[in-house]
Amino acid sequence: MLEINNVTKIYGEGSARVVALDRVSLKVEDGDFIAIMGPSGSGKSTFLNIIGGLDRLTSGEVILDGHRIDNLGENDLVDIRRGKIAYVFQQYHLLPSLTAMENVLLPLIFCGDGGDEQKVETILSRVGLGKRAEHKPSQLSGGEQQRVAIARALVSGPSLILADEPTGNMDQKTGNEILELFKELNQEGRSILMVTHSADIARQAKQIITLQDGRIISKAVQQSV
Amino acid sequence: MLEINNVTKIYGEGSARVVALDRVSLKVEDGDFIAIMGPSGSGKSTFLNIIGGLDRLTSGEVILDGHRIDNLGENDLVDIRRGKIAYVFQQYHLLPSLTAMENVLLPLIFCGDGGDEQKVETILSRVGLGKRAEHKPSQLSGGEQQRVAIARALVSGPSLILADEPTGNMDQKTGNEILELFKELNQEGRSILMVTHSADIARQAKQIITLQDGRIISKAVQQSV
Ligand SMILES: Nc1ncnc2c1ncn2[C@@H]1O[C@H](COP(=O)(O)OP(=O)(O)OP(=O)(O)O)[C@@H](O)[C@H]1O
Ligand SMILES: Nc1ncnc2c1ncn2[C@@H]1O[C@H](COP(=O)(O)OP(=O)(O)OP(=O)(O)O)[C@@H](O)[C@H]1O
Ligand SMILES: [Mg+2]
Numbered sequence: 001m002l003e004i005n006n007v008t009k010i011y012g013e014g015s016a017r018v019v020a021l022d023r024v025s026l027k028v029e030d031g032d033f034i035a036i037m038g039p040s041g042s043g044k045s046t047f048l049n050i051i052g053g054l055d056r057l058t059s060g061e062v063i064l065d066g067h068r069i070d071n072l073g074e075n076d077l078v079d080i081r082r083g084k085i086a087y088v089f090q091q092y093h094l095l096p097s098l099t100a101m102e103n104v105l106l107p108l109i110f111c112g113d114g115g116d117e118q119k120v121e122t123i124l125s126r127v128g129l130g131k132r133a134e135h136k137p138s139q140l141s142g143g144e145q146q147r148v149a150i151a152r153a154l155v156s157g158p159s160l161i162l163a164d165e166p167t168g169n170m171d172q173k174t175g176n177e178i179l180e181l182f183k184e185l186n187q188e189g190r191s192i193l194m195v196t197h198s199a200d201i202a203r204q205a206k207q208i209i210t211l212q213d214g215r216i217i218s219k220a221v222q223q224s225v
Numbered sequence: 226m227l228e229i230n231n232v233t234k235i236y237g238e239g240s241a242r243v244v245a246l247d248r249v250s251l252k253v254e255d256g257d258f259i260a261i262m263g264p265s266g267s268g269k270s271t272f273l274n275i276i277g278g279l280d281r282l283t284s285g286e287v288i289l290d291g292h293r294i295d296n297l298g299e300n301d302l303v304d305i306r307r308g309k310i311a312y313v314f315q316q317y318h319l320l321p322s323l324t325a326m327e328n329v330l331l332p333l334i335f336c337g338d339g340g341d342e343q344k345v346e347t348i349l350s351r352v353g354l355g356k357r358a359e360h361k362p363s364q365l366s367g368g369e370q371q372r373v374a375i376a377r378a379l380v381s382g383p384s385l386i387l388a389d390e391p392t393g394n395m396d397q398k399t400g401n402e403i404l405e406l407f408k409e410l411n412q413e414g415r416s417i418l419m420v421t422h423s424a425d426i427a428r429q430a431k432q433i434i435t436l437q438d439g440r441i442i443s444k445a446v447q448q449s450v
């Protein structure tokens with residue numbers, strides 16, 4: 001469903017030049033669940049940002065369901081991604097003047113699904129925020145904000161979910177509940193690319209990819225135990 | 226050096242009322258290294274925010290070196306805290322238009338220490354950002370931004386360090402290097418209150434406090450093994 005071919009991303013020039021990704025290639029099939037690990041600064045967020053269309057690659061291609069999506073204009077990119085790819089950011093990017101309910105409703109309104117508040121209440125409960133629907137981001141803990149971002153990504157039923165450290169700001173128990181939710185979505189057939197620093201979380205995915213200095217240095221497929 | 230006596234913090238009213246802290250008490254001695262754990266939403270950030278003067282308690286007292294600091298006006302609070310308490314925030318709060326070097330220099334300039342760039346370069350190297358001094362926050366990874374925030378907190382040599390999930394956005398190896406840095410500072414006599422979701426990191430502190438629903442539900446002192 002998704003092909004990343006020989007993607008390189010270079011920031012800056014001269015002494016400030018950073019090769020954030022170095023000829024990275026990966027094929028993602030329908031229903032894949034891939035964990036991405038690697039040291040701080042190894043290129044994980046850059047990798048997801050380029051797939052999700054938030055950043056432009058320097059060379060290489062990204063192909064989603066047969067369409068090249070790395071070289072599109074803004075508007076086309078939104079059309080092709082809409083309803084297909086959803087993103088949980090490392091910095092949440094919640095709108096500070098909107099409540100949790102409104103932040104999660106936003107993609108539904110953009111995708112023309114209307115304002116289905118019942119659906120939003122259900123997913124807010126599933127991420128443990130049933131009582132926080134009316135809170136704004138400044139009235140939520142770090143982990144709670146992260147869960148609003150996750151609910152927002154999931155509410156429009158995307159076929160590919162890009163999650164950048166979705167459980168980074170939570171205790172183990174809440175993190176495990178969120179992981180269970182991702183596994184259910186995966187079992188429904190959605191593909192998941194999840195950056196995580198937690199080996200516990202990574203080993204529950206179907207594959208683990210490790211980045212270092214912008215390169216993929218290992219790919220491991222989980223065997224049944 | 227620090228006494229937190231029966232502190233309660235209530236947000237909101239009516240159906241939106243949240244008891245974020247419920248009669249929490251803790252004594253911190255010079256040279257203590259206390260890890261604070263607990264589920265998402267249990268009050269950890271609120272606890273640090275009140276000690277650090279970023280938030281007002283509803284009832285109770287906070288006493289630093291014999292002075293009450295919970296009931297001060299803004300200016301007095303800055304004086305008493307200046308040079309004594311430093312804070313690593315859960316959301317970093319870096320200034321987006323300044324480089325890493327400038328962000329770390331700020332407290333030195335505020336504390337009247339002048340712009341000691343050599344000192345800043347040393348501490349940026351100690352947190353693994355030697356090559357990133359000229360990058361702005363948007364040009365840094367999540368873990369790198371967190372390390373700038375840590376460097377900034379440490380550069381003015383505070384006697385009490387409040388750290389809210391300082392290694393939350395990093396891989397294990399980088400997180401361990403940061404923890405080693407905190408241990409060195411603690412061995413120099415500085416007190417550390419560190420919120421963490423990682424049991425591995427918590428067990429390396431001298432004490433572990435656990436919060437749940439705004440209350441301290443356990444205190445454990447590490448024994449030598
Ligand atoms: N806009 C930019 N300009 C210059 N360099 C950048 C920019 N954005 C990122 N970088 C650099 O590219 C490298 C990869 O960054 P990236 O955010 O992908 O890392 P990461 O693997 O997500 O790290 P973390 O685990 O800390 O979140 C980093 O070393 C960073 O300093
Ligand atoms: N300004 C506010 N108004 C209303 N409720 C708030 C406000 N700030 C925090 N809360 C609530 O207080 C509780 C404690 O929040 P706090 O940020 O201290 O949790 P935490 O333990 O740091 O969680 P995390 O591990 O997710 O960072 C949360 O349930 C949160 O929803
Ligand atoms: Mg990142």
Ligand SMILES: [Mg+2]
Nearest residue numbers: 141142270315
């Ligand atoms: Mg918090």
